[in-house]
Amino acid sequence: MPSPSPAPWPLPPAVPWPRxxxxxxxxxxxxxxxxxxxxxxELQKRPLLLRWIAQHPKASAHLRSRLLLRLPxxxxxxxxxxxxxHPQARQQATEKLQQLWPVLSLGERRSLAHHVPRQLxxxxxxxxxxxxxxxxxxxxxxxxxPLIALIQPPLRPPQAxxxxxxxxxxxxxxAEQVLQALDQSLTLPDSGLALGHAAPWIxxxxxxxxxxxxxxxxxxxxxxxxxxxxx
Numbered sequence: 001m002p003s004p005s006p007a008p009w010p011l012p013p014a015v016p017w018p019r020x021x022x023x024x025x026x027x028x029x030x031x032x033x034x035x036x037x038x039x040x041x042e043l044q045k046r047p048l049l050l051r052w053i054a055q056h057p058k059a060s061a062h063l064r065s066r067l068l069l070r071l072p073x074x075x076x077x078x079x080x081x082x083x084x085x086h087p088q089a090r091q092q093a094t095e096k097l098q099q100l101w102p103v104l105s106l107g108e109r110r111s112l113a114h115h116v117p118r119q120l121x122x123x124x125x126x127x128x129x130x131x132x133x134x135x136x137x138x139x140x141x142x143x144x145x146p147l148i149a150l151i152q153p154p155l156r157p158p159q160a161x162x163x164x165x166x167x168x169x170x171x172x173x174x175a176e177q178v179l180q181a182l183d184q185s186l187t188l189p190d191s192g193l194a195l196g197h198a199a200p201w202i203x204x205x206x207x208x209x210x211x212x213x214x215x216x217x218x219x220x221x222x223x224x225x226x227x228x229x230x231x
Contacts, residue, residue, distance in 0.1 A: 009029060009030055024037070024053065024056070034060075038063060047070055047071055047075060054093075055086055055089040055090075068089070071093075073112060074111075076094075077097060077112055079093040080093040098119075101123060106129060106132070109127060111135070113132050113135040115139070118146075124136050130165075133163075147174065154181075155191075155193065156185075160193065160197045164201075179198060179222075179226065180217075183216075184218075186219050186222065195222060199225075202225060210226050210227060211228065
């Protein structure tokens with residue numbers, strides 16, 4: 001005799017909201033339960049909670065796509081950064097964030113920059129606002145090698161200013177990369193850079209490193225600044 005089908009999971013108001021939110025995180029909901037949960041009027045008013053349905057491994061592709069179109073950037077960023085989310089949900093959330101980036105306010109960009117997924121680091125690095133870049137340079141997953149890969153000419157004043165104020169400003173490899181990018185950017189039209197941008201990075205190098213760095217620099221005035229001349 002076949003075993004009876006398990007009872008369907010309840011939905012609010014038949015189940016308290018705290019328990020319902022725990023159910024949303026379980027891996028094997030009954031068929032159709034996620035679809036019905038997504039239609040709850042209370043969930044319609046709370047798009048941040050819809051995130052848990054959109055990223056659920058058992059959510060259908062159609063349901064996932066429909067919900068991701070409605071989610072605010074904070075929910076999209078949470079999905080993109082959550083390793084437990086369905087891979088397709090993470091990819092679609094990242095793509096949606098890329099589309100939203102140009103229309104976000106300065107404050108929204110600053111908040112997102114601290115949590116932005118790695119696929120969008122190069123996009124955020126081009127932001128023309130120092131405050132956005134300062135937030136990005138505090139990203140908990142940003143490491144030395146990825147940062148050095150981002151510091152390429154043309155270097156712009158907001159980037160130079162944000163770097164000088166960041167936790168990276170005393171590291172020799174970062175200093176060398178900034179000076180090289182600065183050297184190749186100073187002569188570009190409308191670069192907006194000045195020799196003074198080099199000062200904090202020169203201080204981060206010892207005399208031996210400065211001599212080697214000066215040998216690589218093409219801009220005469222910058223080369224004279226970098227080289228540790230002695231009386």
